[in-house]
Amino acid sequence: MSLKKPDHLEMYRRMQRIRVFEEAVKTLPVEGHLSIGQEGAIVGACMALRDDDYITGTHRSHGHPIGKGATLAPLMAELLGKVTGICRGRGGSMHLADFSVGVVGESAIVGGGIPLATGAGFSAQVRGTDQVSLCFFGDGASNQGTFGESMNLAAVWNLPVIFFCENNGYAISTSIAKSHGQPDIAKRADGYGIPGVIVDGQDALAVYQATNEAVIRARNGDGPTLIEAKTYRFEEHCDNLNILIPYRSQEEIDHHVKNRDPLLIYQTALLAMQEVSQKDLEAIKLEVEIEVREAVSFAQESAFPDPADIYQNMYSTPIHYPA
């Protein structure tokens, strides 16, 4: 599928939503693992999916549901621990899973979501639907056993799964150079007999194209693909986290912020293709500003959960529970 003007506007809108949402989070008294800098990888991948396709994500969980089309207000309310939050205040910043848009979990156990996404693909195969499942994970998770095990399971059973690595170069403070035997995670696909693709994660269009090919493969019953999107996180691993060791230089960060901003790269490409006008983009920016402001107000004005409800959703059928 090639992108038409409304698709481009939607892609830009979702990228802008993540950016402005995260900028707003920085002003709030909450801890968050921000997705700023990784919007192109996230949204480029999500735009290749249908609404009924599945994704799983990571502790850096704000971007994925937004990329998949979630409404912002319940996500913001979750960050503040409010009862109107998408997880009723039980999940928080690392777990913004919105099942209504197909997010089957955001796992703060690194690598924990990879088998779940594989299972969503397995489920689609058993049920005989043509849904696919896309698993977001980071460079750090690629060193967990679940990564290799799940790729093997998907390969053995030809499951409709896209393993999508947001390689932002660092697992907290540990660089790829210090944690990977060779720097290209996509090459590991060879060992499991599936295609491995490297794409520039700052180029949303390139990410979309690579993911779209993998989605077509998966939907046609041709099995899984590993995509490695080389991206970069502009912010610290987690805001409020003060890492004293200089694991990356200010020059490196400045270079990416100035030259490798996925929003600027996409905006420039769109205007060059003459697909959309500057006016279209400005209108979206304004709409998103309002949307985020309303989400913050909604979150701030919402109530906290009632302590009497602390056992809610422990079990579907409580028997003699709680004690």
Add this chain to the structure above:
Amino acid sequence: MLDTIKEPPIAEEFTSSKLSYMDAIVLAQKEEMLRDERVVLIGEDISIYGGTDLVKSFDENRVRNMPISENSFTGMAIGAAMTGLRPIVDLTIASFTYLAADQIINQASKLRYMTGGQIQVPIVFRAGMYYKIGNAAQHSDRPYPFFMSAPGLKIIVPSTPADMKGLLKSAVRDDDPVMIFEDCNLWAKKEEVSTDPDYLIPIGCADIKRVGSDVTIISIGACLPMVLAAAETLQKQGISAEVVDPRTLVPLDKEVLIRSVAKTGCLVIVDNAHRTNSAASEIAAVIAEEAFESLRKPIQRVTTADVHIPFSPVLEKIVYPTAADVIGAVNKIQ
């Protein structure tokens, strides 16, 4: 899409047939797979460990043999449970549940709660406890107490073929993750089991296996045949023992346990798990907190010692609770 939930046969008179504990495991799964196309079976070497009939009865779409990746195929089944299937995961040997524990505890047990009830995780984890057969410590665990400490799981330890059929079927139909600990020492035990494909035993209900008046013996899982034999010996001594099987460890049927202790005033708990933090320990704590005034004597635990299971048969046979241990514990408080 799948056709789900087939109507059971109507107006048929169900009788019973003599089934072994192993037959009951296979039949319960087969009946549930025939009833509901969302039920799938996942595990290693399924056809070897009692699943031959299932492999023959269902195609590869429903019965999948897995590579040795316990944590990830368990997680795969959890992902499938969240997206429309009702998987049964056969973890083969209970010691392997440790390998799958990350996905069972961090994902299956927590996701319903952590997502504010957006999803449910209808999944069954089967774990076979193969001990007393010279397998040494890495194949002989009875690890249900570990999982009792993870809220969000339901934990079942059936001790008879009928309980196995009824409880395993209830587990498959339950909307929460259920761990069922099977005991290989019971495989050959036979009894009459209902042929009703809707024969269900509710999760969370204890069963009084023997009525008595002088002492309550709470027997967990496969301790039951030994405990019933001990109760007969005690009867000859003039001590009437009531034997209660909790059947479900989470949620625990406190009412039935407390009522029995209120009647007898004495309690012995028999558990094949290691002593420290055993299921017996938890039950002892519950009775001490909630029924202390009923007790005439201190609660006694009869458990496996806190030692690894040794290979040599001479050593292995002395680590588990015996009828003599149970009789000794009862006599101590009579």
